Amino acid sequence: MADRNDSLFAHAREVIPGGVNSPVRAYGAVGGTPRFLQSARGAYVTDAAGREYVDLVASWGPALLGHAHPEVVEAVRDAAGRGLSFGAPTEGEVELADLVAERVQAGGRRPIDRVRLVSTGTEATMTAIRLARGVTGRDLLVKFAGNYHGHSDGLLAEAGSGVATLALPGSAGVPAPIAAQTLVLPYGDLDAVREAFADRGDRIAAIIVEAAPANMGVVAPAPGYNAALVEIAHAAGALVILDEVLTGFRVHPAGHWGLEVSRGEAYEPDIFTFGKVIGGGMPLAALGARAEIMDRLAPVGPVYQAGTLSGNPLSVAAGLATLRLATPEVYARVDAAAATVADALSAALAAEGVVHAVSRAGSLFSPVFAAEAPTDYASAQAQEAWRYRPFFHAMLDAGVSLPPSVFEAWFLTAAHDETALGRVVDALPAAARAAAAA
């Protein structure tokens, strides 16, 4: 039965390419009509037809506290009353930089002295790469297949997220000489990294890596993997950019790096990138590093980066309020909620005899229609991905909104209480039956 979502989607496709402003939203991998959302509160979203869903997308990560947390909304409202954008420095930016530097500490290390605020994760990684090139005076970048770092030219080769969902090798419109500056290696294969450095170590500026990949489905890094990347890069005078756009302030108060270091790993990447949770749902992202690296950015140093809306006062207000509310108890709640759903997901699939794994990294997880959790892009792709389509729609019909691709993480929030979790758990058996029948 056609409803307001269908009519909006039909109209949207006439005036917006594919009807969406970011590709995965179009339901390409699962089919059907994307839900046009009109509001979100706590663990729930409401679509244009007035139907409510328990939401496991959380705006693709930012909504750590749940949607529209009253104190965050109040902070934004208050900031809006004082002006929407100044194009001048503000006190809030200083507070947010302090807060980031303070939180990203673990194992006696405090790897961030200075923070630069930008508006999107794409800008954060793009700037981090330019900075790494500026610092080292080298051109080449190592990235890993299935890792996604935003949509800047050099980072779309064998990328995850929508690029993986659409099964694209990369993107049209990227000049070959730019693509040639990126060496794409299989994720998790340290020998491949050593070989690349043995071949061209003197030309490699940096390795960029997702702190825990979550854009080819979730792939937990093997213990010691990120630390080994730092060791290999540093031995050759190259830097490591740890992309925490998705994991930062979501899986642990100090990000995935903090989670690993608190478990006893000892390493320090050179540049961190953040996004999503740091803006609490508003456009905000950041890069941070030690002073000697960050001071290569303009206006102190020669590496240029700028932005009309960088450090926007509404975004900063949302980020500050969100991080201040993101206490250890919040992370404990999100961890527990994630464990509840991940365990129920596995139990429901097992009850229907569906070959599966649940791939986990901190509170992030995703279903895998294969016997083992993946370790790289090739193993992530080698699953019965088609089973996700009927599974997704059965959940949606039961009032649960999941990411519309098997290559994306499920996101829990501190607002997922017993009622919301109960609705998810109750919906799983029928969805598992649909997956089994596919």
Ligand code: PMP
């Ligand atoms: N890095 C990672 C790890 C991401 O997950 C994303 C977005 N999903 C980005 C970078 C890009 O962020 P944005 O969409 O804000 O540009």
